[in-house]
Amino acid sequence: MAVIRKSITFTKQQDAYVKSLIEQGFYTNDSEYVRDIIRKDQERRKRIVDLNEALIDGIESGPSNTTIDSIWEEAINEFNAQE
Structure with missing residues (x-):
């Protein structure tokens, strides 16, 4: 994977926060923290x-003829099958 170097700017408060995370061992450097934030944002x-x-x-499929009781029964059966 190609690496592209970027320059970003933090406020003093943000920098202190990132440094505290690094000191606590959550990350090894600023770049690792920023990459983690980007990964989490992509997932979200x-x-x-x-x-x-x-x-x-769901909206395009239209109304269902399934009853609430049959939905609950199916959910309970699926749950019980997992045990």
Whole structure:
């Protein structure tokens, strides 16, 4: 994977916070922290996109003839099958 060097600017408070995380052993340097934030943001945004797509699919599929009782029964059966 190619590495691209970037320059970013922190406030004193942000810099102190990042340094404290490094001192506590959560990260080895500033870059590792920033990369972790980007990875987590990418994951979060993907979950949002996936959820929106699922919602649209549900809306477009129209009303269901399934009853609440049958949904609960199916959920309980699936749960019990996992044990």
